[in-house]
Amino acid sequence: MTSHAFKMQSMIPGVNDELEVEKEPNASETTDFTPSPLFERVERARRRKHKIRETHITLAHGSGGKTMHELIEALFLDYFRNPLLEQLEDQAVFEVGHPEGAASRLAFTTDSYVVDPIFFPGGDIGKLAINGTVNDLAVSGARPLYLSAGFILEEGFPIADLKRIVESMRDAARVAGVEIVTGDTKIVQQGGADKVFINTAGIGLIEKPVRISSAAARPGDKVILSGTIGDHGTTIMIARGELELETELASDSAPLNLLVQEMVETAHELNALNGIHCLRDPTRGGVATTLNEIALSSEVCIEIREDLLPVREEVKGACEILGLDPLYVANEGKLVAIVSAEIAEPLLEKIRKNAAGESACIIGEVKAVPQGIVAMVTGFGGTRIVDMLAGEQLPRIC
Amino acid sequence: MTSHAFKMQSMIPGVNDELEVEKEPNASETTDFTPSPLFERVERARRRKHKIRETHITLAHGSGGKTMHELIEALFLDYFRNPLLEQLEDQAVFEVGHPEGAASRLAFTTDSYVVDPIFFPGGDIGKLAINGTVNDLAVSGARPLYLSAGFILEEGFPIADLKRIVESMRDAARVAGVEIVTGDTKIVQQGGADKVFINTAGIGLIEKPVRISSAAARPGDKVILSGTIGDHGTTIMIARGELELETELASDSAPLNLLVQEMVETAHELNALNGIHCLRDPTRGGVATTLNEIALSSEVCIEIREDLLPVREEVKGACEILGLDPLYVANEGKLVAIVSAEIAEPLLEKIRKNAAGESACIIGEVKAVPQGIVAMVTGFGGTRIVDMLAGEQLPRIC
Numbered sequence: 041m042t043s044h045a046f047k048m049q050s051m052i053p054g055v056n057d058e059l060e061v062e063k064e065p066n067a068s069e070t071t072d073f074t075p076s077p078l079f080e081r082v083e084r085a086r087r088r089k090h091k092i093r094e095t096h097i098t099l100a101h102g103s104g105g106k107t108m109h110e111l112i113e114a115l116f117l118d119y120f121r122n123p124l125l126e127q128l129e130d131q132a133v134f135e136v137g138h139p140e141g142a143a144s145r146l147a148f149t150t151d152s153y154v155v156d157p158i159f160f161p162g163g164d165i166g167k168l169a170i171n172g173t174v175n176d177l178a179v180s181g182a183r184p185l186y187l188s189a190g191f192i193l194e195e196g197f198p199i200a201d202l203k204r205i206v207e208s209m210r211d212a213a214r215v216a217g218v219e220i221v222t223g224d225t226k227i228v229q230q231g232g233a234d235k236v237f238i239n240t241a242g243i244g245l246i247e248k249p250v251r252i253s254s255a256a257a258r259p260g261d262k263v264i265l266s267g268t269i270g271d272h273g274t275t276i277m278i279a280r281g282e283l284e285l286e287t288e289l290a291s292d293s294a295p296l297n298l299l300v301q302e303m304v305e306t307a308h309e310l311n312a313l314n315g316i317h318c319l320r321d322p323t324r325g326g327v328a329t330t331l332n333e334i335a336l337s338s339e340v341c342i343e344i345r346e347d348l349l350p351v352r353e354e355v356k357g358a359c360e361i362l363g364l365d366p367l368y369v370a371n372e373g374k375l376v377a378i379v380s381a382e383i384a385e386p387l388l389e390k391i392r393k394n395a396a397g398e399s400a401c402i403i404g405e406v407k408a409v410p411q412g413i414v415a416m417v418t419g420f421g422g423t424r425i426v427d428m429l430a431g432e433q434l435p436r437i438c
Numbered sequence: 439m440t441s442h443a444f445k446m447q448s449m450i451p452g453v454n455d456e457l458e459v460e461k462e463p464n465a466s467e468t469t470d471f472t473p474s475p476l477f478e479r480v481e482r483a484r485r486r487k488h489k490i491r492e493t494h495i496t497l498a499h500g501s502g503g504k505t506m507h508e509l510i511e512a513l514f515l516d517y518f519r520n521p522l523l524e525q526l527e528d529q530a531v532f533e534v535g536h537p538e539g540a541a542s543r544l545a546f547t548t549d550s551y552v553v554d555p556i557f558f559p560g561g562d563i564g565k566l567a568i569n570g571t572v573n574d575l576a577v578s579g580a581r582p583l584y585l586s587a588g589f590i591l592e593e594g595f596p597i598a599d600l601k602r603i604v605e606s607m608r609d610a611a612r613v614a615g616v617e618i619v620t621g622d623t624k625i626v627q628q629g630g631a632d633k634v635f636i637n638t639a640g641i642g643l644i645e646k647p648v649r650i651s652s653a654a655a656r657p658g659d660k661v662i663l664s665g666t667i668g669d670h671g672t673t674i675m676i677a678r679g680e681l682e683l684e685t686e687l688a689s690d691s692a693p694l695n696l697l698v699q700e701m702v703e704t705a706h707e708l709n710a711l712n713g714i715h716c717l718r719d720p721t722r723g724g725v726a727t728t729l730n731e732i733a734l735s736s737e738v739c740i741e742i743r744e745d746l747l748p749v750r751e752e753v754k755g756a757c758e759i760l761g762l763d764p765l766y767v768a769n770e771g772k773l774v775a776i777v778s779a780e781i782a783e784p785l786l787e788k789i790r791k792n793a794a795g796e797s798a799c800i801i802g803e804v805k806a807v808p809q810g811i812v813a814m815v816t817g818f819g820g821t822r823i824v825d826m827l828a829g830e831q832l833p834r835i836c
Contacts, residue, residue, distance in 0.1 A: 092597055094597060095596065095597055096593075096594050096595065096596055096597060097591045097592070097594060097595040097597060097600070098593060098625070099593055099625050100625075101591070101623065101625050102623055102624050102625030102626075108623060111623065112621075112623065115597075115600065115601060115604055116604060116621055116623075119601075119605055120587075120604070120607070120608055120611070120617075120618040120621075122618070122619065124617065124619035125617070125618060125620065125621070131620055132584065132586075132619035132620040134584065134619070136534070136542050136544065136641075137542065142540065143542075144534050144535060144541075144542055146534065146641075148584055148586060148619060148620055148641060149586065149620050150586035150587070150588045150621065150622050151622045152588040152589070152590050152622055152624045152637060153624075154590060154624045154626050154630075154631075156630075185534070186522070186530065186546055188530075188546060188548035188639045189518075189548070190548045190549065190550040190637045190639075191550070192550050192552060192635055193495045193499070193500070194495070195496060195497055196495060197494065197495040198494055198495075199490055199492060199493055199494060199495060200493070202495065202513065203513060206513055206514060206517045207517055209517070209518070210517045210518055213518070219518075219520045219522065219523070220518040220520070221520065221522040221523050221530035221546065222523065222529055222530040222546055222547050222548055223510075223514055223518075223523070224550055224637075225499065225500055225506060225509060225510065225514075226500050226550045226551075226552045226635075226834075227495055227496070227497050227498075227500030227833065228552050228632060228833070228834060229497065229833060231629070232552075232554075232631070232632040232834075233552075233630070233631050233632065233635070234626060234631065237590055237624075237631070237635065239550060239588045239622075239637035239639075241548055241586045241588075241637075241639030243544075243641065245534055435625065435626070436624075436626060436627075436630075
């Protein structure tokens with residue numbers, strides 16, 4: 041195989057080796073970590089005010105990981121600061137009231153898509169642009185209603201390719217049950233942009249009084265993952281042709297809104313709507329980064345078990361060749377749900393009945409300490425810290 | 439002066455010369471055109487189903503003019519078709535209802551910004567990105583509430599420049615009274631994008647029962663323009679340094695929401711809320727293209743008077759040198775309002791009291807025929823058709 045051209049920095053933070061600690065032989069699988077000075081140091085470092093160390097934008101600023109968080113918190117959040125943005129969820133949730141009526145609770149989100157290549161097994165930039173924004177709405181418990189679409193096209197881009205993308209967007213919107221109601225087109229001269237970039241923004245209506253938030257995970261909660269990890273990122277990597285691999289692998293790009301609606305209905309029937317604590321779709325930065333964001337926001341420890349992580353053989357193989365960890369590889373149709381233990385099993389059962397969640401499973405649980413830490417019980421019975429993605433793994437993955 | 443590098447096609451359609459007709463000496467200024475076989479031919483041609491003739495994207499597809507309309511109608515509208523999108527307004531307006539409450543009427547819009555240069559007299563890409571989306575909401579009569587911001591950044595872009603843009607967005611958002619509540623950042627490798635592109639989408643609340651639409655112009659209505667034309671486009675052209683001109687000219691980028699709210703209040707006080715028929719901000723394609731869109735949608739003739747058009751001397755001069763017509767040059771803080779004759783004067787008075795409308799004036803009126811035509815009574819007393827922008831005048835103007 042050939043080496044791939046884009047930057048790859050270690051995904052495993054430098055501290056990992058020294059933090060790899062053998063579990064005490066008689067410790068049960070669910071025993072909490074014992075906070076140690078080392079954890080406290082890690083915690084303190086993480087609580088420091090974010091600062092941008094770089095003078096120029098690097099690919100890592102778009103990674104979904106640590107460097108991107110620094111940019112967001114030290115720049116965008118600092119300047120735009122307001123209570124909605126500060127929550128740093130994948131969507132803003134607010135009430136909009138008719139002067140003479142009750143307020144409606146809405147979710148609002150946006151994402152730009154710059155994936156390269158624009159066509160790949162299992163999808164294309166258009167399908168991603170619909171499903172990605174649908175999912176960012178869905179994970180707030182909202183029913184996605186309306187999408188906007190903004191195209192930035194490079195002069196000379198084939199209209200046949202644009203048609204294919206637009207057709208794919210139409211089809212994805214139909215599957216998800218949303219409508220594209222407003223749009224914009226800008227053209228830049230040849231060389232001023234790479235083929236096509238798409239931005240979608242979306243509006244959803246939160247109909248049930250759910251309170252889903254990255255800050256809502258509680259000790260004792262179960263961590264549900266809706267299916268195999270790393271499919272999308274690995275597919276894109278292979279589609280770039282920089283690996284001489286042939287697989288049947290395809291992107292998992294899919295809308296999660298119907299799955300989430302079913303979960304909300306089930307919780308409602310169980311009279312446990314408040315039992316759905318966190319929902320997230322682990323895209324850039326993978327499941328590891330998403331779990332870290334939740335652990336930090338909720339001030340809990342999330343402990344997952346390596347032997348429970350569903351990973352396709354092809355993904356495992358490709359990631360091994362590349363020295364990647366599927367935990368950090370992007371997904372585009374997967375859900376991480378952190379729910380109260382009482383409703384975990386009935387929800388899991390419901391999720392497994394949905395085509396988007398057939399291989400769903402519980403991969404771990406939430407502990408009280410050490411706060412802000414994701415820990416993984418490894419196949420060898422040890423436990424190691426799983427940090428947020430550092431550096432850039434795969435630029436233009438979505 | 440040097441010639442400028444970007445494409446410029448004739449803005450005056452080929453038919454114009456043969457349509458330049460002397461007014462009958464005793465015709466009053468407000469006499470309707472007499473429909474003739476020629477007008478009928480023009481009308482028929484315009485009603486034909488749009489087809490894309492090109493196989494590849496050209497700069498003209500982003501012009502705001504005819505070629506862009508063809509792309510939108512033959513591709514985006516054809517595939518995404520739904521009642522909201524079909525109205526082809528600058529924003530979608532829909533009701534969102536709380537299950538147990540009254541519905542709220544919302545406006546939703548998006549625009550991507552690719553302006554080059556990113557900093558220019560009177561503003562920058564960030565200010566444009568806020569005001570442009572605020573204005574697309576405002577012209578529906580909505581009070582803009584929340585904006586999203588999606589950044590596409592080129593690897594190597596100076597973080598100091600990004601800070602300057604973000605600061606400018608913060609300031610513009612404050613002036614307009616909106617909040618940026620959700621966002622996204624993508625980075626592409628060096629050469630994959632030109633510095634920075636910004637998408638903003640916005641949500642506004644329509645509190646008063648206005649029915650503003652491009653299709654609502656009625657014969658007898660007055661056409662109000664809130665100020666001088668062509669300031670933004672001319673400023674950008676000069677800022678590119680392709681003209682050896684030094685002027686005091688600055689972009690007119692400004693939010694129009696407060697101006698529109700005042701107009702709505704005034705009409706409400708006059709018990710004539712339905713007298714505000716069309717509101718538009720004439721950006722890409724200029725006042726000429728905006729008026730053509732209204733004339734086509736409303737199936738009316740809009741007759742404007744050349745001697746009433748407010749144009750700064752510097753804009754006139756620069757446009758003369760370039761062979762451009764200020765009527766086709768982009769504005770970023772101007773309003774075209776088509777209102778019933780009864781409330782035109784009180785509205786105009788109100789507009790003039792707002793800093794964004796000091797030099798507002800009535801530039802023409804709406805006639806019944808010839809439908810879909812914008813006509814201009816020239817300084818010489820003749821009347822000519824003012825067509826929609828053809829080709830591309832200024833790529834990356836916003």
